[in-house]
Amino acid sequence: MYLTKQEERMLNGEQGWAYQVAMKILVRLGDLYGATRLIPVQSAHLSGVSYKHLGDAAIGFLNEVASKGGKAQTKATLNPSSFDPEYLVKRYSKERCEKQQRITQLYQKMLIQPTLTCTPYYLEKPKPGQHLAWSESSAVVYANSVLGAWTNREGSPSALAAALVGKTPDYGVHQLQNRRPTVLIKVETGLKTETDYGALGIHLGKLLKDKIPAFEGLYGSDDELKQLGAAMASSGMTAMFHTRRPRKQEKLEKISVESKDIEEATSSLCTTTEAPNLVFLGCPHCSGSEVKRVAGLIKGKKVREGVELWVCTSRRIRERMRSHVDTIERAGGHVLCDTCVLVTWIKDLNVHTFMTNSAKTAFYAPTLNEVATTLAPATNCIKVACKS
Amino acid sequence: MKEPKRTLRGRGIAPGHGSGAALVSRMPLSFLGGVDYNSGVVVEKNHDLKGELLKDKILCFPSGHGSTVGSYVLYSIVKKGLGPKAIVNQVADTVVVVGAIIAEIPMVDQIDIAQIKTGDIVEVDGDKGTVKIAREAS
Numbered sequence: 084m085y086l087t088k089q090e091e092r093m094l095n096g097e098q099g100w101a102y103q104v105a106m107k108i109l110v111r112l113g114d115l116y117g118a119t120r121l122i123p124v125q126s127a128h129l130s131g132v133s134y135k136h137l138g139d140a141a142i143g144f145l146n147e148v149a150s151k152g153g154k155a156q157t158k159a160t161l162n163p164s165s166f167d168p169e170y171l172v173k174r175y176s177k178e179r180c181e182k183q184q185r186i187t188q189l190y191q192k193m194l195i196q197p198t199l200t201c202t203p204y205y206l207e208k209p210k211p212g213q214h215l216a217w218s219e220s221s222a223v224v225y226a227n228s229v230l231g232a233w234t235n236r237e238g239s240p241s242a243l244a245a246a247l248v249g250k251t252p253d254y255g256v257h258q259l260q261n262r263r264p265t266v267l268i269k270v271e272t273g274l275k276t277e278t279d280y281g282a283l284g285i286h287l288g289k290l291l292k293d294k295i296p297a298f299e300g301l302y303g304s305d306d307e308l309k310q311l312g313a314a315m316a317s318s319g320m321t322a323m324f325h326t327r328r329p330r331k332q333e334k335l336e337k338i339s340v341e342s343k344d345i346e347e348a349t350s351s352l353c354t355t356t357e358a359p360n361l362v363f364l365g366c367p368h369c370s371g372s373e374v375k376r377v378a379g380l381i382k383g384k385k386v387r388e389g390v391e392l393w394v395c396t397s398r399r400i401r402e403r404m405r406s407h408v409d410t411i412e413r414a415g416g417h418v419l420c421d422t423c424v425l426v427t428w429i430k431d432l433n434v435h436t437f438m439t440n441s442a443k444t445a446f447y448a449p450t451l452n453e454v455a456t457t458l459a460p461a462t463n464c465i466k467v468a469c470k471s
Numbered sequence: 472m473k474e475p476k477r478t479l480r481g482r483g484i485a486p487g488h489g490s491g492a493a494l495v496s497r498m499p500l501s502f503l504g505g506v507d508y509n510s511g512v513v514v515e516k517n518h519d520l521k522g523e524l525l526k527d528k529i530l531c532f533p534s535g536h537g538s539t540v541g542s543y544v545l546y547s548i549v550k551k552g553l554g555p556k557a558i559v560n561q562v563a564d565t566v567v568v569v570g571a572i573i574a575e576i577p578m579v580d581q582i583d584i585a586q587i588k589t590g591d592i593v594e595v596d597g598d599k600g601t602v603k604i605a606r607e608a609s
């Protein structure tokens with residue numbers, strides 16, 4: 084890989100250990116995946132923030148980087164943490180909360196912004212063609228497919244390295260020829276709800292692995308495409324999709340999806356028929372329009388006793404949508420920021436079954452949270468959560 | 472006991488030398504969730520190394536998988552003195568590569584690990600990308 088003189092110096096440790104180790108990560112990965120140079124990134128977004136997921140193992144490394152002066156050289160943001168600062172923080176042990184705060188503070192010391200959301204694109208939308216180094220897989224797919232920005236699926240450490248150096252190795256979907264579709268998808272059935280998009284994503288992720296699909300016309304809203312991408316990236320390794328058939332009719336492998344595929348994927352995401360004691364919306368974190376939609380569905384209703392309703396979003400959206408947030412909270416729901424079901428300890432909150440409109444959460448929760456799950460559109464979720 | 476001193480040639484991923492007893496798995500390994508970061512013991516359900524200590528071993532397995540946070544688990548056990556001395560993979564994946572780099576242990580890939588048996592004494596050269604089988608397990 085070709086390195087500039089300044090990059091060479093960093094690799095040799097002339098700017099200290101933190102930058103040296105970051106540079107070693109980038110150069111090694113670049114070599115491994117055939118990059119010939121590093122390219123500047125507009126922003127880095129880091130997963131690996133919640134104490135539930137990270138555990139104690141990472142604290143030592145993050146502390147070493149932070150104490151040896153590692154600071155982000157580009158705009159850098161953080162994924163959700165294990166609790167919000169108002170509601171869940173009071174329900175966990177002091178030790179857990181301190182560990183989480185320690186992790187967040189270490190990142191802050193590296194000048195990484197504690198945005199604590201998986202939807203950094205709602206805070207600042209990347210422009211088409213901008214290079215990024217993002218490691219939240221749902222955000223990667225959204226950035227590449229809906230926003231037209233360019234990012235590989237980074238891991239937590241490689242996104243940190245990119246933040247410190249301000250660059251990423253030039254391979255994968257940073258190169259135009261690797262962004263072209265490799266398979267054509269024809270959806271032979273109508274997609275009616277956000278969970279249909281999610282189920283389609285789970286179905287395709289398993290089939291496609293890391294192939295890039297082009298849909299033969301897919302006309303979902305941005306919120307629905309967000310569900311599709313998040314799900315695809317969970318059951319597979321997809322970094323992006325195209326919503327339109329490529330103009331040049333290339334010879335592409337074709338896959339058709341029928342209604343039974345969507346039905347099967349949906350039922351595989353329902354591990355119980357029991358009534359939930361937690362209803363969760365907001366994976367990935369809700370957009371403003373999703374918060375508004377939930378408020379519209381719940382207006383005039385009351386969350387039933389023995390059931391919790393969580394609507395997870397970023398602080399920015401929570402502030403911007405204040406009146407809708409009030410509507411949800413007046414009905415007895417909790418609009419939580421900085422966290423979500425997957426990165427917190429819902430089992431310790433006595434949740435035995437939960438319902439969600441997120442195929443990604445339904446896909447991961449039985450293993451990551453060890454609880455039974457039902458996938459249902461937001462309209463059903465609110466019906467189940469509220470008194471009739 | 473045979474003393475064949477075979478050398479397997481692969482690709483150097485992380486520099487350095489490490490030698491010791493091989494611990495060989497036929498299955499992919501996820502460090503996050505699969506290895507306990509307090510003890511360095513493999514805890515992944517249904518794994519052929521379940522219950523094994525990684526300490527001072529030359530850890531040979533086909534490939535890594537799972538969360539990229541696994542890199543930090545490898546770093547953590549190595550810093551505690553509970554980690555492997557070197558890693559040998561069939562196919563390097565990002566999680567293990569980054570883990571070996573930050574933990575500063577040698578790593579080699581593109582090795583046919585079927586050639587190595589648990590208990591073989593092997594020498595890994597992460598610069599040259601070689602794995603020398605110095606003594607075969609009886």
